[in-house]
Amino acid sequence: MAKTFAISILVFWLIAVLLARLMDVHGNAIDLQHILASPSWQYWFGSDDLGRDILARVLRGAEISFMVAIVVTIINMLIGVTIGLLAGFYGGKLDRLLMQITDVFLAFPGILLAIAFAAVLGPGMLNLVFALCLTGWVSYARLTRGQTKSLRSRQHVQAAESLGATPYRLMSRHILPLLTSLLMVEATYSLASIMIAEASLSFLGLGIQAPNASWGAMLRDGVRYMLVAPHYVLIVGLSLMSLILAINLGGDYLRDKLDVRTA
């Protein structure tokens, strides 16, 4: 049941975002006659403080948020998996050095480091992605390193090594394929957490900049006008949570299906 629920929410968002794209809805049209209007036939989700259509902006925000999450997840995975593989495969000094570096990044609580870096780098999409990547790779590195360490001594790896396989081949052909399901589950969950992190940065004004729509910035405006237009913050928040919930449910489904045990 959870699976159907998750898939239907995801499909709903996908269709809505695609439709918005096709119909060229951008939600930047200002209509000062209808500031902070409640939901109506004209504005299904109401309008914001500049009279812009909240529905259109939610859809644009969803698109941007999802794009950022996918790009950041891919980069994090590439960096983290490489570091984890190297550390776990070679062990010794390299392992200690790389793990010491990850420990330093882990010493910063939550998204604090991302906030700090996004702040000094200044606003902008590229800086946002950079700030989110800065700490995101750590979990992949630790996960991959632990798995690689135990896979390293498996018979099939030792057999390939004694046949003269290069370290690169051992890692890419004999170790990495066994990690794919684990990494896929991790990546699914991280999509959700990166969307939350991106929204947090945008909420603080450090992420995506106006006039582009972003859920974090809309939530901040929603809080500002909460007393006169509570629908604003409620609708944006519910949209975000429905997507997060669906992605996490999808992660649970993948985890059970692929029989992955996460810590």
Place this chain on the structure above:
Amino acid sequence: MHLLKRILSVIPVVFGVLLLTFLLIHLVPGDPVEVMLGESASLSDSAALREELGLNQPLIVQFGQYLNKLAHGDLGHSIHTKTPISELIQARYPATVKLAFVALCLGLLIGVPMGIYAALHAGHWQDFVITIISVRFSAMPAFWLGPLLMLLFAVWLGWLPVSGMESHASVVLPALTLGFGLSAILTRMTRTSLLEVLNDDFIRTARAKGLSERTVILRHALRAALLPIITIVGLQMGSLLAGTVITETIFSWDGIGRLLVESIEKRDYPVTQACVLIVALSYVLINLVTDILYQVADPRMRHA
């Protein structure tokens, strides 16, 4: 011995934290002085700031000076108000500690009893409902939960103040926002570890002795289930500390998180740098203390 090793292991981490926070100001694109003071700043002002921050020295010398200043408790000055940053931090830090402490207490007061309740009703609908809520809503971000609580309890019901920190009641909503995730995780953790312990022999013995169910649960089972709870609290302090940044911003709570956001808005980067450093160091310290507590609580861990 193990304890000493654990304490020493903090040194490279602290060094790394110092290095990263030091580099922060050098990542400002272009000339940091110009970015901070604005383009209209006079040449003498810029030169003075450059001198104060030591930006015209080689990087390694700057890092040495940074460490030297920190060792003397000097965090530098705010660019705009010229106030020593250590004073700013001292003024704001207690508010954050208060908020985090109340959030922690609320998390424990809600999470542990809920977990006990769920464990005692394992398999029944009460357990089902509590588990669903604690699993699905543990990831509710502060910027969504905060406004929800604010709307419900402050705007519509009018029970609590919307924001600010004038009365003791003001702490309730931000602390709930901050402690919610923790309470959800604690609920799950308490439930799982209690269920594990409840099947043990010593619980059967306690029951066979004719002890009341209440004593069995509170005195025998809960005590054994306490260790995972300590660990979780320690691990979650990180997200709690980071969560203060957004929670304090939403509820206008004058703590260190809000100081950080204000400094970012004013481009007062030395203050930003100091806030990040202080929060990160607090986190490192909390993790260390949790580990030590863990070993004190469970002698088996000393040899692990």
